[in-house]
Amino acid sequence: MSEGSEKTNEGPVPKAVVSRLSLYLRELQHLIRAGSQTTSSNQLGSLLGFTDAQVRKDLAYFGHFGYPGIGYKCPELIQAIRKILGTDQTWNVAMVGTGNLGHALLGYKGFRSQNFEIVAAFDIDPNVVGQTIQDVPVFHLDDLPKIVSERHVKLGMIMVPSPVAQQVADQLVAAGIEGIVNFAPVTLALPPEVSLVGVDLAIELEQLCFNVANRKAKAAE
Amino acid sequence: MSEGSEKTNEGPVPKAVVSRLSLYLRELQHLIRAGSQTTSSNQLGSLLGFTDAQVRKDLAYFGHFGYPGIGYKCPELIQAIRKILGTDQTWNVAMVGTGNLGHALLGYKGFRSQNFEIVAAFDIDPNVVGQTIQDVPVFHLDDLPKIVSERHVKLGMIMVPSPVAQQVADQLVAAGIEGIVNFAPVTLALPPEVSLVGVDLAIELEQLCFNVANRKAKAAE
DNA sequence: TAGATTGTTAATCGATTAACAATC
DNA sequence: TAGATTGTTAATCGATTAACAATC
Numbered sequence: 001m002s003e004g005s006e007k008t009n010e011g012p013v014p015k016a017v018v019s020r021l022s023l024y025l026r027e028l029q030h031l032i033r034a035g036s037q038t039t040s041s042n043q044l045g046s047l048l049g050f051t052d053a054q055v056r057k058d059l060a061y062f063g064h065f066g067y068p069g070i071g072y073k074c075p076e077l078i079q080a081i082r083k084i085l086g087t088d089q090t091w092n093v094a095m096v097g098t099g100n101l102g103h104a105l106l107g108y109k110g111f112r113s114q115n116f117e118i119v120a121a122f123d124i125d126p127n128v129v130g131q132t133i134q135d136v137p138v139f140h141l142d143d144l145p146k147i148v149s150e151r152h153v154k155l156g157m158i159m160v161p162s163p164v165a166q167q168v169a170d171q172l173v174a175a176g177i178e179g180i181v182n183f184a185p186v187t188l189a190l191p192p193e194v195s196l197v198g199v200d201l202a203i204e205l206e207q208l209c210f211n212v213a214n215r216k217a218k219a220a221e
Numbered sequence: 222m223s224e225g226s227e228k229t230n231e232g233p234v235p236k237a238v239v240s241r242l243s244l245y246l247r248e249l250q251h252l253i254r255a256g257s258q259t260t261s262s263n264q265l266g267s268l269l270g271f272t273d274a275q276v277r278k279d280l281a282y283f284g285h286f287g288y289p290g291i292g293y294k295c296p297e298l299i300q301a302i303r304k305i306l307g308t309d310q311t312w313n314v315a316m317v318g319t320g321n322l323g324h325a326l327l328g329y330k331g332f333r334s335q336n337f338e339i340v341a342a343f344d345i346d347p348n349v350v351g352q353t354i355q356d357v358p359v360f361h362l363d364d365l366p367k368i369v370s371e372r373h374v375k376l377g378m379i380m381v382p383s384p385v386a387q388q389v390a391d392q393l394v395a396a397g398i399e400g401i402v403n404f405a406p407v408t409l410a411l412p413p414e415v416s417l418v419g420v421d422l423a424i425e426l427e428q429l430c431f432n433v434a435n436r437k438a439k440a441a442e
Numbered sequence: 443t444a445g446a447t448t449g450t451t452a453a454t455c456g457a458t459t460a461a462c463a464a465t466c
Numbered sequence: 467t468a469g470a471t472t473g474t475t476a477a478t479c480g481a482t483t484a485a486c487a488a489t490c
Contacts, residue, residue: 014481018431022424026406040447048408052447053483060449068448069490085427086434093426104325105422110406114423155429178436179429181422185247185331187269195432197425201326201402202335203243204418205314206306208376208400210239211416213307215399235457261471273471274459281473289472290466 017058018085023048024055025081032074040071082115092119092153094177096168098128098138101183102159107134116155120147141168145175158182238279239306244269245276246302253295261292303336313340313374315398317389319349319359322404323380328355337376341368362389366396379403 027047031039041055059065065080066072082088093111095102098121106121121138123129129140139147147153156177160168165184172180179195182188185203190196248268252260262276280286286301287293303309314332316323319342327342342359344350350361360368368374377398381389386405393401400416403409406424411417 013435015428016481018428019424021431022421022427023408025427026421026424027408030407042447051483053485054481056447056449057482064449066448067490068488069446071447084431086430087427091426091430100325100328104321107321108422110421110423111426114427116423116426154433155426179433181425181429186251187244187248193436195429195436197429199420199422199425200243200247200331201329201420202331202337203240203247204402204420205312205332205337205376206243206246206308206335207236207239208402208416208418209307209312210242210305212375212399214234215414215416237457263471272459274461275457277471277473278458285473287472288466289464290470292471 013061017061020048020050020054020058021081021085024058025078025085028074028078028081032078036074038071038073039077041066044072087115090115090117091155092117092151093155093157094118094120094122094144094148094153094172095136095157095159096122096141096144096172097159097161098123098125098133099159099161102157103133105157105159106136118157119151119153122147141171144171148175148177153177155179155181158184158188160184162186234282238282241269241271241275241279242302242306245279246299246306249295249299249302253299258295259292260295260298262287265293308336311336311338312376313338313372314376314378315339315341315343315365315369315374315393316357316378316380317343317362317365317393318380318382319344319346319354320380320382323378324354326378326380327357339378340372340374343368362392365392369393369396369398374398376400376402379405379409381405383407 024044027044028039041052045052045055056066062084063080065077079088093116095106095118098106102121106118111118118136121133121136122141122144123138124141128138131138154177156172156179158165158168158172158180162184165182165186166188169180169182169188169190173191173194177194180188180190180197182196182198185200188196245265248265249260262273266273266276277287283305284301286298300309314337316327316339319327323342327339332339339357342354342357343362343365344359345362349359352359375398377393377400379386379389379393379401383405386403386407387409390401390403390409390411394412394415398415401409401411401418403417403419406421409417409419
């Protein structure tokens with residue numbers, strides 16, 4: 001087995017590389033389900049629309065995972081990428097806001113299968129506090145610091161209305177959360193040591209819009 | 222008023238520029254709500270974590286929207302960006318899949334406020350077909366081509382389980398849809414003339430994970 | 443062996459930033 | 467006028483791709 005632990009490439013890892021790593025992982029999991037035990041940078045790249053060189057370069061940031069002449073062994077590479085991303089262990093997640101979207105996401109199976117576990121939800125509505133949604137207990141927002149500390153929660157998801165998103169973010173940070181996924185369509189100001197990913201559904205549609213509206217211009221180029 | 226219609230910069234517009242355009246728009250809308258009638262590339266950039274040069278360069282792809290010595294007039298720039306993105310007119314959207322997540326998104330207010338209207342939902346479950354969810358009628362998937370054509374639907378959202386996502390995508394394409402937001406955690410193969418945006422919630426958490434796990438290494442750089 | 447494929451270097455390409463004349 | 471800020475060019479920086487020796 002190739003020893004992949006030594007990082008061959010110095011310097012910070014570009015954000016784009018890390019996001020492709022997640023795509024490689026997802027694709028490898030599909031390949032395994034489809035019965036492939038082995039793949040290549042060419043196959044992996046083609047499936048995702050990247051060049052083979054890109055795939056190899058991305059992986060080379062973190063070590064040597066392939067076999068010249070052979071390619072990559074799917075289960076092995078999956079394990080390697082999981083370790084790089086940190087998802088070889090389970091991460092506890094807190095969700096703040098149990099409205100339509102939060103409620104729905106509490107039942108989403110896709111998290112646990114990638115080693116994320118929503119261990120607590122938070123709200124201020126007395127009608128939901130104390131309840132259980134999809135086996136997840138709902139606490140009052142005031143209990144956030146206590147639960148985060150007790151359950152070693154490092155990641156949080158913000159599913160509250162925009163006007164209160166920043167204040168909820170501040171509370172998450174104060175409670176010791178280290179990374180936040182924000183679904184509210186606002187820009188959050190956070191200390192630099194806290195990581196942030198924003199998901200704005202209207203913006204995703206806008207991007208599509210631009211492409212569709214400029215489709216013909218694009219085709220003509 | 223500055224005439225911003227002539228594109229000053231030739232060639233295709235980078236994807237990153239278009240996505241920042243959406244952020245500028247969102248920020249401008251906040252500024253207006255906060256009472257600002259005017260802003261500058263410096264202010265807009267600072268709020269979002271970009272340089273002022275980046276903001277001006279991005280806008281320069283599409284025209285001259287600012288006033289030297291003054292800055293940008295918020296309402297005017299909002300209108301200009303809307304026009305660039307194509308969201309100065311309403312886009313009809315079809316949603317396929319009315320499970321937890323689809324159901325929740327049918328009630329999401331953030332779409333209409335940016336000029337997107339979900340005019341129809343689709344499913345194959347006889348228990349939901351014929352119903353109305355949040356004022357949106359649910360049709361059988363077989364009716365997709367008819368409704369897409371009748372209602373001039375150009376955009377679709379895939380909210381079905383992963384195993385059927387590709388086949389639903391094919392049906393959307395066959396029905397004449399021109400852009401798709403895919404929430405299923407799979408890579409879709411689409412003809413090049415159809416635009417695709419993928420939203421994978423587990424991947425968003427993975428990105429966070431990597432940053433948190435490498436937080437100390439990053440801080441030391 | 444011949445064919446396939448890796449890891450890595452060098453070349454290319456594209457995107458960001460700095461700087462500044464023009465403008466208000 | 468002096469101060470502020472744009473649009474744009476040139477310089478810098480970083481990311482992608484091509485190419486190939488090394489390996490199986």
